[in-house]
Amino acid sequence: MNIYDTKQIKCYRCGKFIGEVDCDVEIICPKCGPCADPFPSDEIITKS
Numbered sequence: 001m002n003i004y005d006t007k008q009i010k011c012y013r014c015g016k017f018i019g020e021v022d023c024d025v026e027i028i029c030p031k032c033g034p035c036a037d038p039f040p041s042d043e044i045i046t047k048s
């Protein structure tokens with residue numbers, strides 16, 4: 001087994017790098033901290 005067999009995870013909304021996981025791990029719609037917030041302040045600003 002290759003211990004470096006990992007893939008990089010980026011936020012699916014803003015593209016921010018989140019971290020690395022094993023390649024056999026499936027992550028659906030990964031989100032960074034701010035994007036995981038149901039009411040992000042920056043989203044409110046862009047709507048105005």
Ligand SMILES: [Zn+2]
Pocket residue numbers: 011012013014015016031032033034035036
């Ligand atoms: Zn994000």
